[in-house]
Amino acid sequence: MPETPMTGDLGEIMAERRAQVDAALDRWLPPAGEAPATIHEAMRYSVFAGGKRLRPMLALLGCEAVGGKAEDAMPAAVALELIHTYSLVHDDLPAMDDDDYRRGRPTCHKVYGEAVAILAGDALLTHAFHVLTDPATSAVPAARRLQMIAEISAAAGSVGMVGGQTMDIQAEGKTLDPATLLTLHSKKTGALLRASLRVGGMAGGAGDFALASLTRYGEHLGLAFQIVDDILDIEGSSAEMGKTAGSDLRKHKATYPGVFGLEASRNEAAKLLADAREAVRPLGDAGAVLAALADFVGRRRH
Amino acid sequence: MPETPMTGDLGEIMAERRAQVDAALDRWLPPAGEAPATIHEAMRYSVFAGGKRLRPMLALLGCEAVGGKAEDAMPAAVALELIHTYSLVHDDLPAMDDDDYRRGRPTCHKVYGEAVAILAGDALLTHAFHVLTDPATSAVPAARRLQMIAEISAAAGSVGMVGGQTMDIQAEGKTLDPATLLTLHSKKTGALLRASLRVGGMAGGAGDFALASLTRYGEHLGLAFQIVDDILDIEGSSAEMGKTAGSDLRKHKATYPGVFGLEASRNEAAKLLADAREAVRPLGDAGAVLAALADFVGRRRH
Numbered sequence: 001m002p003e004t005p006m007t008g009d010l011g012e013i014m015a016e017r018r019a020q021v022d023a024a025l026d027r028w029l030p031p032a033g034e035a036p037a038t039i040h041e042a043m044r045y046s047v048f049a050g051g052k053r054l055r056p057m058l059a060l061l062g063c064e065a066v067g068g069k070a071e072d073a074m075p076a077a078v079a080l081e082l083i084h085t086y087s088l089v090h091d092d093l094p095a096m097d098d099d100d101y102r103r104g105r106p107t108c109h110k111v112y113g114e115a116v117a118i119l120a121g122d123a124l125l126t127h128a129f130h131v132l133t134d135p136a137t138s139a140v141p142a143a144r145r146l147q148m149i150a151e152i153s154a155a156a157g158s159v160g161m162v163g164g165q166t167m168d169i170q171a172e173g174k175t176l177d178p179a180t181l182l183t184l185h186s187k188k189t190g191a192l193l194r195a196s197l198r199v200g201g202m203a204g205g206a207g208d209f210a211l212a213s214l215t216r217y218g219e220h221l222g223l224a225f226q227i228v229d230d231i232l233d234i235e236g237s238s239a240e241m242g243k244t245a246g247s248d249l250r251k252h253k254a255t256y257p258g259v260f261g262l263e264a265s266r267n268e269a270a271k272l273l274a275d276a277r278e279a280v281r282p283l284g285d286a287g288a289v290l291a292a293l294a295d296f297v298g299r300r301r302h
Numbered sequence: 303m304p305e306t307p308m309t310g311d312l313g314e315i316m317a318e319r320r321a322q323v324d325a326a327l328d329r330w331l332p333p334a335g336e337a338p339a340t341i342h343e344a345m346r347y348s349v350f351a352g353g354k355r356l357r358p359m360l361a362l363l364g365c366e367a368v369g370g371k372a373e374d375a376m377p378a379a380v381a382l383e384l385i386h387t388y389s390l391v392h393d394d395l396p397a398m399d400d401d402d403y404r405r406g407r408p409t410c411h412k413v414y415g416e417a418v419a420i421l422a423g424d425a426l427l428t429h430a431f432h433v434l435t436d437p438a439t440s441a442v443p444a445a446r447r448l449q450m451i452a453e454i455s456a457a458a459g460s461v462g463m464v465g466g467q468t469m470d471i472q473a474e475g476k477t478l479d480p481a482t483l484l485t486l487h488s489k490k491t492g493a494l495l496r497a498s499l500r501v502g503g504m505a506g507g508a509g510d511f512a513l514a515s516l517t518r519y520g521e522h523l524g525l526a527f528q529i530v531d532d533i534l535d536i537e538g539s540s541a542e543m544g545k546t547a548g549s550d551l552r553k554h555k556a557t558y559p560g561v562f563g564l565e566a567s568r569n570e571a572a573k574l575l576a577d578a579r580e581a582v583r584p585l586g587d588a589g590a591v592l593a594a595l596a597d598f599v600g601r602r603r604h
Binding site: 030034035036038039040043086090093094095096113114115116118119121122123125126127129130132133134135141142143145146147149150153154156157158159162163165166167169170183 | 332337340341342345388389392397415416418420421423424425427428429431434435436437443448449451452455456458459461464465467468469471472485
């Protein structure tokens with residue numbers, strides 16, 4: 001296994017990046033008082049709900065790993081978090097997963113009603129693409145930014161994240177074969193995580209070789225992240241997760257441990273994270289933070 | 303009132319443009335059989351439901367009115383129709399307007415269920431932005447295309463269409479003052495209609511002067527369109543409208559005739575359409591089709 005020399009600093013780097021992302025989200029979202037106030041309040045309620053900011057983090061670190069400046073990836077980082085947030089708001093709706101709580105707080109539709117929650121999700125998704133066009137905030141050339149919009153819209157759409165959510169809904173109560181479960185995971189969470197690394201790399205001016213490294217890293221990390229999530233749903237306490245442990249099981253969700261067993265799932269996650277670290281080794285020291293982040297994903301408890 | 307010399311040909315031009323738009327939508331949407339098939343079927347079910355294609359038409363005609371080639375505006379035309387369609391799919395949901403029929407056919411959630419309808423709307427919105435980035439299909443420079451994405455995302459988002467829908471929901475059962483009703487209309491339908499003209503102009507390489515003409519035309523036409531819509535909801539037969547006449551009234555929707563009365567509404571629509579025709583007069587012969595389209599909106603029965 002490759003060494004991860006920056007593990008000690010990772011917590012600090014992540015806290016710093018997280019604060020930068022939160023400040024950027026605050027700057028780019030319309031003020032809560034802007035008319036119509038309800039929609040802007042609902043958008044902010046959902047965005048500032050204690051998220052880990054994993055996707056923005058991956059975009060910023062991906063940019064830096066190829067020698068770019070993190071600030072050039074910030075519009076993409078913000079857009080990715082807005083898209084992730086909208087997907088949670090819609091996922092929690094009664095017609096979808098019907099969740100009353102997320103991260104220990106009432107979900108958007110519990111606070112603002114279903115209609116506003118649907119619209120807040122729509123507005124967050126739409127605003128993500130607006131942020132990606134902001135001419136004042138990025139030195140990335142226009143053609144590259146179009147590429148980034150293409151990448152994110154493909155990853156978030158019907159052949160990516162929304163496609164995965166569709167499969168997830170249709171899989172409830174069914175036993176999936178391993179290949180179908182992998183496809184589901186790779187679309188539902190994998191596609192946007194992979195895109196986060198890739199658009200970060202694009203913002204940083206990555207060439208084909210570096211972009212391929214980030215892509216492999218993103219694919220391995222994305223699947224490992226989902227497997228660890230599934231394991232934590234079984235093992236984690238409600239307090240740590242901010243939602244009810246075992247809720248996937250109760251909803252008959254297709255999960256990795258459900259199909260492959262708990263022990264095999266743990267081994268697979270460890271192997272994928274080792275592969276992720278290996279994938280960014282060619283990037284040298286600049287990739288070390290990403291390698292450390294892979295360790296962090298393996299150790300996370302919520 | 304200015305003359306509208308091309309009125310006679312307008313039906314032909316519109317039918318031709320409509321066929322081109324339908325072919326482009328078919329080309330740009332993922333095939334119905336692409337996995338996961340349900341989401342792609344639901345997207346196509348909603349897009350190919352007999353829409354008038356007004357927004358694409360405005361984009362193509364706006365492009366031509368400033369001397370551009372209609373094909374350069376086609377990605378924007380497709381994107382605008384995908385966004386319009388998603389807004390109808392979400393608007394029809396039980397938590398929103400709760401409509402079982404649209405244009406005489408069962409609504410998306412009646413056919414595919416609420417969860418898939420929510421996701422199909424999300425996917426249509428996301429795909430709109432993907433189409434706008436397609437590098438193979440437009441001679442429009444990258445920086446201009448970013449501007450077009452900025453324009454559309456602003457018009458469709460929380461300060462535009464989604465903001466208007468939020469106001470509309472909150473206005474149900476209340477009596478609105480005239481200023482609030484105008485704001486509601488200008489956001490809910492006006493913003494995207496205005497943007498349709500503007501992005502068409504941008505695709506056609508419009509300078510500031512021509513863009514200002516299209517913008518004024520779009521604002522006048524957009525409000526007139528909504529007023530005529532409100533009038534038709536009261537006067538039109540169910541068969542012509544494809545939905546139940548008087549449904550706005552029954553839902554206690556805020557309407558123009560409800561606030562200003564029927565006669566004043568008819569007069570206002572006629573005045574706005576005259577203003578719209580006047581706005582494109584500086585564009586000369588190239589703007590004549592838009593002028594004729596304003597007449598058409600005034601005469602429409604459904």
